[in-house]
Amino acid sequence: MLLRAASPHWLRHAYARTLVVDHQVPLPAAQxxxxxxxxxxxxxxxxxxxxxxxxxxxxxxTDDV
Known part of the structure; x- marks a missing residue:
């Protein structure tokens, strides 16, 4: 199971990526x-x-014209 291999460090990376990339939270707010x-x-x-x-x-x- 992948979750068993998760570390606190890995979870912080995943959370940061989810905030900034997936939810487009601005970097200052994510910081x-x-x-x-x-x-x-x-x-x-x-x-x-x-x-x-x-x-x-x-x-x-992309130009939609």
């Missing part, structure tokens, strides 16, 4: 929720993969 002193730490925890970045760019900047 406050996670208790990080540095925005860079929050950004590192919330890293996403290239597929998600490509999907975001396509959805945001």
């Amino acid at each position: 406050a929720l996670l208790g990080h002193a540095s925005m860079q730490t929050t950004a590192a925890y919330a890293r996403t993969d290239l597929t998600q970045l490509r999907d975001f760019v396509d959805a945001t900047f």
Whole structure:
């Protein structure tokens, strides 16, 4: 079971990613929720993969004209 292998550190990464990537919570708000002193730490925890970045760019900047 994957959950048995979960550590507190892994759960923090998953929570940060869920906040920032899945729910589009702004980094400053996620930083406050996670208790990080540095925005860079929050950004590192919330890293996403290239597929998600490509999907975001396509959805945001695709011209529908």
